Amino acid sequence: MADAYVAIEGDRVIEARARAPGTARGELVFTTAYTGYEESLTDPSYEEQVLTFSYPLIGNYGVREERFESDRVHPRAAVAREMTDDVAEWLESEGIPAVDHLDTRDIVTEIRDEGAMKCGIAAGPDVTEQDALDELHECKHMSDHTDIGAQVSVDEVEVHNEGGDGATVALVDCGAKGSIAESLVERDAEVHVFPYDATEDDVAAVDPDLLFISNGPGDPENFEQAGELVETYVGDVPLAGICLGQQVVANALGGETEKMEFGHRGVNQPVRDLRSNQVVMTTQNHGYTVADPGDKLDVTQINVNDDTPEGLENDDLNIITRQYHPEANPGPHDSLGFFDDVLGMAGE
Numbered sequence: 001m002a003d004a005y006v007a008i009e010g011d012r013v014i015e016a017r018a019r020a021p022g023t024a025r026g027e028l029v030f031t032t033a034y035t036g037y038e039e040s041l042t043d044p045s046y047e048e049q050v051l052t053f054s055y056p057l058i059g060n061y062g063v064r065e066e067r068f069e070s071d072r073v074h075p076r077a078a079v080a081r082e083m084t085d086d087v088a089e090w091l092e093s094e095g096i097p098a099v100d101h102l103d104t105r106d107i108v109t110e111i112r113d114e115g116a117m118k119c120g121i122a123a124g125p126d127v128t129e130q131d132a133l134d135e136l137h138e139c140k141h142m143s144d145h146t147d148i149g150a151q152v153s154v155d156e157v158e159v160h161n162e163g164g165d166g167a168t169v170a171l172v173d174c175g176a177k178g179s180i181a182e183s184l185v186e187r188d189a190e191v192h193v194f195p196y197d198a199t200e201d202d203v204a205a206v207d208p209d210l211l212f213i214s215n216g217p218g219d220p221e222n223f224e225q226a227g228e229l230v231e232t233y234v235g236d237v238p239l240a241g242i243c244l245g246q247q248v249v250a251n252a253l254g255g256e257t258e259k260m261e262f263g264h265r266g267v268n269q270p271v272r273d274l275r276s277n278q279v280v281m282t283t284q285n286h287g288y289t290v291a292d293p294g295d296k297l298d299v300t301q302i303n304v305n306d307d308t309p310e311g312l313e314n315d316d317l318n319i320i321t322r323q324y325h326p327e328a329n330p331g332p333h334d335s336l337g338f339f340d341d342v343l344g345m346a347g348e
């Protein structure tokens, strides 16, 4: 007998087994990654989403805090074909509902055919199908989470590697994965992590060598303040961005973003560099994309599968952004050189 339900758009209800109890709602997305479940579940970019793993077994190498990308789980719920006790217990302790023993191929096919969709989840001995449907009917469109930055950003400025020998980086935390600051610190940078709504004066106080806009959840158009920083500093300070950061930079400089049908989430997304013609494998997690880079940014890298922009640059203005995740947690590690390139722009 089922003790968990996943309700998807069209009021279809899929039966499952409860692995961590509770009710939740969010945008239903899938990742094809076969490793990296700890990193994905702690990636702030999954805020307000329900994460389905297409790989059939999740949790086979345990749960270790050293692999976390932030201090909590961000997806509202997790869905897998089979989830180990380690992961189920972790999610239960975090209050995040989890379900397994359902056909995740069916969910992936549905999302690929119909596009990203809302869902409701109810798991545990006392829940009903109606509980999952009620959650679904309360679910908001991703773009309607207008202040999602406040849910994931630091409240106060945090400084990493104070007195470091390298560049001073102002990292605007729109929901940053921890390994972005780590990758900069490993290269001797002094990293000032700013709240997502930091002002020009806040940033000016540290006189940065590089303004870096992080990854983050939801619609990039809801990160207006970060866009204003880009507008203010472009041309004066080199600019870098990862994922949502690329989208914010593009929007601020006259470009446009749009919602993709079902996004890219996984660890084997092929990206071609248009100058070297080299293809690298990348880690990705995004549902929006740059539809028009505007006239200040050149598209220097594209996704081999669908030609969407993966890298934007301007050599004169010192701008480098990436739609994928060069910090590579989980890997592949093909693109770690991005951090050397952006710190190179900052004079290192």
Ligand SMILES: NC(=O)CC[C@H](N)C(=O)O
Residues within 6 Å of the ligand: 045, 214, 215, 216, 217, 218, 219, 220, 242, 243, 244, 245, 285, 286, 287, 288, 289
């Ligand atoms: N990982 C990210 O920064 C995601 C960016 C944005 N929230 C998107 O879905 O496209």
